[in-house]
Amino acid sequence: PALIYDAAGKNDKSFNEMAWNGAKAYAEATGNSYQDLEIQTDAQREQALRRFAQQGASPIVVPGFTWSEPLTVVAQEFPDTHFAIIDSVVDLPNVRSVLFKEQEGSFLVGVLAAMKSETGTIGYVTAFDFPLLQAFGCGYVQGAKAANADITVLQNFIGTDFGAFNDINTAGEVGRSQLERGADVVYAAAGAAGEGALQAAADAGKYGIGVDSNQNYLFPGSMLSSMVKRVDVAVQAAFTDEMNGAWTSGIQVLGLAEGGVGAAVDEHNEPLLSDEMKAALADYTAKINSGEIVVHDYRSDNSCPVS
Amino acid sequence: MGIEDIIPLLNSSVRFAVPLLLACLAGLYSERSGIVDIGLEGKMLGAAFAAAAVAALSGNVWYGMLAAIFVSVCMSMIHAIASINLRGNQVISGVALNFLALGGTVFIGHSIFKRGGTTPNLSKDERIGPIDLPFAAEIGQVPVIGPIYEQLISGHSIIVYFAFAAVPITAWVLMKTRFGLRLRAVGENPKALDTAGISVFLLRYQALIITGVLCGVAGAYLSTSQGANFSENMTAGRGFIALAALIFAKWKPWNALWTCLLFGVLSAAQIRLQGVEFPLIGEVPVQFIQALPYVLTVVLLAGFIGRAVPPKAVGQPYVKER
């Protein structure tokens, strides 16, 4: 099996790193090895896919929507190789498309944020105006409003392109600005830069919410939770299914129900969560799984009902 | 919008302005001596990495600071060798340094920390934290000036005070000292200095060392004071903004201060204006708000600042015998 990371690289402490963890988990569980690769330019995507396919690697997992075009091309060239793409759909017989319902996980952390907030103001810091990231924010707002109808949610962008994922300092200032405007919980979805905002919250003795991987350990005592997106599970599953000959192509949507997303609770943030909050978590989780609450996905129409 | 909103805004502006100001002054020394420096970005980035990495490894942020200055000065010396001794193209040399820092930081960082260039988070005491000026609390009680002193003047990182002190010092050095006189001369007409029996090379080297030191401090500020770790390309174009600010300031220290503060205010305001409903216009697309600092810079430049005349000899290697 092989794993090719997205531009941010395997050490982005969130999305790609999760994928990597999945591969490592597979290696530990089965003792098998895997190949992986980081790319430099977009033109290398096809190149990388083809390389591994030629070497007979299968499945080849690619985390990140940016892979959809190159994968569409290469997957057709190698009908007998299995591919899996995360965060995007490639409709081919040998491709598994894994989608996450980030909005559902974000909904839950939104609930927690709204309940934790004493000021009635919470914040969302993200890299730049980008549908996927908007989906996080939109779910977050929906959750917050559900828990407290008249909560104010400040939403800020760090930059205008992928550079924003690395601009820790501006992220920090953005986080601070929200705290200074009364927010006491900040949800940061901005890759490496996110830490800047979480740091700001920690420095100010306020609360932060991490994203993708469980970042609760970063600032114990001030991390309210993390919206985990179990990319690792998806990757490990793809690898193991292939090994057990249980490969399935087609679309796989991992939401709350499938344990694909969720609000991380561990020893680091346990103390911060009141019983009502835990109760609310369970309650909303149930409602969402039952379909009683349908969390709107920004990407479906590039707009958010609430703000 | 009362004072309690303005003070945080200004604080944020100051934090945005400081790295720009340090880099801008760094550029000032270099360009006043006749050496173009578009490598400010790279020097800051290299320094930011050195500071964060060494602070993380040693647990002592001041070692980090020294490392930052050391790295930045070394890079500055590469620039010096290329543009002073070898009479190379100063622009290329600057571009090279930027790429060297971009690749080098991650290359080394990854081989040390194995986390793709980013360095471990620095704990509070591994960072250059805020310091309270004397009687901050007491004076804080006084209405109006109280809060201004306690919250705006006091409570910044030592680097912030250093940066602001650097402005009058630079102005004084330029106008009132022998070194300053010669520095200004060598940027305008190196031959005049040479025929007066002063070494053009030596002077330019001295200038570039100062440039290196200031960029080093700027980088350390980013990764160990304002932020708490290093991340790939974290300078995000600040070096280029500083370069623009330098020209905007017409290579003068006080102007540099105003320009960088202006840019700081715009950057801080930009964040607070995102998604705000404006009277009449309504809500403006967030990207337009984000572009505000840059657009305003262009407008101001075209509208009011006008022509900026660089030091005459800037960019041309000093060639004695053609």
Place this chain on the structure above:
Amino acid sequence: MSARQPLPSWALNVLMPAMNVLLALIVGGLAVAMIGENPIQAMQVLAYGAFGSGYGLGFTLHYATSLTFTGLAVAVAFHSGLFNIGGEGQAYVAGLGAIMMALWLDHTHWVFVLVGATVGAMTLGALWAAIPGYLQAKRGSHIVITTIMFNFIASALMSYMLAQVITNPGSNAETRTIAETGRIPLLSEYFEFFKHSPVNIMLFFGVVALIGVYILLWRTKLGFKIRTLGQNPEAARYAGISAVSIIVIAMAISGALAGMMAVNEAVSVQKRLVVGYVQGFGFIGIAVAFMGRAHPVGIVLAAILFGALYQGGSELAFVMPAVPSELVVVIQALVILFSGAMDEMFKPVLERVFGAFRSKPQADKAAEIEEA
């Protein structure tokens, strides 16, 4: 008389640059050795990856094509006395013009897409560069500031366009993909040799641009005026050359050239426009231009060198995963440094060496060659 002798042109223009690049590779090799990998192997992989196969060569040429455009852009502005740092933003905004034309025409035939996209790209690129040019000429706003600012503004503008305007729901901040009928063919469709590599028809546009710029600058009256203004504005005024119009024209040409990258990368290869597609090629263009001495011949060589480093680098990532991919960036930096900024490093040494070997009269001949 000192033992030094002026160098013959071949030593100046072939030997010295070669030594510089070699030195860059050696230092890069040291970096590899530092992290306990085999530098020789790394360099072999680098070279083989770039030129060893039609496939590798295809990639090298594809990157070189983009860099040729951004490099020429910087060069043309430079000859008019302006330092255009804005190639990055110009290429980015040009992508908008290119893709909108392409998406509008993609149901017709790729030839129309090619022409349309080229026109669209050049127009927007030219516009994005001409504004700073105009501000410089009319208002004296320093071109370096304005082009830097325009890079940031371009990023914001494009983020808005791609996220809010020409976006395509379901996918992420990118336009829809160009329909099959309108896709500009890759060379691999004609030459098996280039199989699977992105090099495409724009390669020839790159060659045309190189020749075009040469003719423009050294074989037309406009070019003569551009160079006069760049070399001595007072003399230009004396000659009755209108600085304002020449500056605006030169910047427009510069921007249009940078814009061509959009057709090569976004339209022909990615077949859609994605956020931040330029990926720093605009900035490397600066290095390419200056290393190429702002002359087409130099530029094409520099462009190929950098293209090779990119492609060889990705090969390196496959074969030697332990070497961080940033090594390539480091080597690029070293090449820029040694063969760009420190290019005369070996001159004194060589002059002595040659001085030792050659007798006076020959030296004088060489001198004449050099002077002429």
Place this chain on the structure above:
Amino acid sequence: MVENQIRNTQQPSRAAEIVPAIDLKGVSKSFGPVQANKDINLTVKRNSIHGIVGENGAGKSTLMSILYGFYKADAGDIFVHGKKVQIKDSSHALDLGIGMVHQHFMLVENFTVLENIILGAEGDPLLAASKAAAREELARLAKDYGLNVDPDAIIEDLSVGQEQRVEILKALYRGADVLILDEPTGVLTPTEADQLFRILEQLRDEGKTIILITHKLREIMAITDTVSVMRRGTMVGTVATKDTSPDKLAEMMVGRHVLLKVEKTAAQPGEKVLEVDGLSVTDDIGVPRVKNVSFDVRAGEIVGIAGVAGNGQSQLLEAISGMFNPLLGEIRINGKKIKFDGDGVADEVRRMGLAHVPEDRHKMGLVTTFEEWENSMLGYDDDQKFGNGPFLSVKAAREDAIKRIEMFDIRPQNPRLKTANFSGGNQQKIVLAREMDRDLDILIVGQPTRGVDIGAIEFIHKQIIKLRDEGKAVLLVSVELDEVRSLSDRVLVMFDGEIVTELAPTASEKEFGLAMAGLDPAQQ
């Protein structure tokens, strides 16, 4: 020697009589391919004024730069006051009491006079003290030598004459007792030049030694005690001034006989070619430079404009040549009015039949980084003969350049050579060849022979006269009064932006002197 003693107020010591101030033995220097100095021997007696003459590129500046420690000689020995020295750099030369006023001034334009004076001789790390000291010293020098300039003036605002004083003050402030001046009068008016000479004589009489490089034999004869002649990097010879004559010197320099005075027949003026009506020009910073000037130039005559530099001549030329929009008034060529719209009508004016030789060839007339052939079409590149449509025919352009090179005897005869590598004299010829050899109706020339050696001067003057005799109109602006008077058929004297009077070239020195000082002799 004898007359030295008579002239000297204070008796020089015996030692000084025998030990020369400067003694160069076998000095050689080459710049890459160019051998600037070949085995030069030169002896300069103490407290004498020693002249050095030679064609452009003869090696004068280089030799002096070596003595001043700016360049290092490839070979040869230097003795200062009899002591053999290895001059490491300029500061060493200054320590040895050698000061130099360079041909191209070495001043920092945006500095004050004071700052320029102390630059490099500041003493302690803070300026305050040294500035104060310098002020006093300047006051003293001003008193002793009448060298007064405002210490706080910015160099940019000074006239060349004043700038040069600053240069001299710099040298004296550093206690130079051997003073080298490289083409000091090239930029001065006769009056300024005379002042300078009085100062130099006074310095000599106080025991200082002066080396004077100039292209003007009149000056050599006027104040030097001894003169050395250089040609093509070699020292042709040294003679006592009293034993030689301008013609002899000229012959030594050029290696052939040269005519020093211009021969011309009376002019036959035709109809008006250039008409200037109530012209007023205000410069970029709003200072009025030309005030309501009116005059005309007829076919077949040379009209000269005399005046001290900086009285509006430059602005007048720029306006007439279409480089600068005048404030008021109009200019007509062959009755056609020049329409000033937008920047750069200079090319249209050229098409109207005007050719312009600018005052400053380095700054305007040439792009020194271009090859010669490119400069030889500067401003005329749109001509049909240089290629049709937008395209440039390099072949045509080079052939045209070669034609001009031959016609004006420009050396080296290589159109592919970088223009910077031509000597000043030849650079000037490139401009003249470009502007004069075409079918023009009027030629306007600024400072045609500035910094040019006599060989070239003779040639240039001949060309201008020839043009007039072909029935062209010529407007000549020069700060060299002799030149204006010997070439012109009518002379207009300009002062403070106005034309104060018209004089016949035959008018007396005194009349010109008064007029150039702004007083109309008629009214005296």
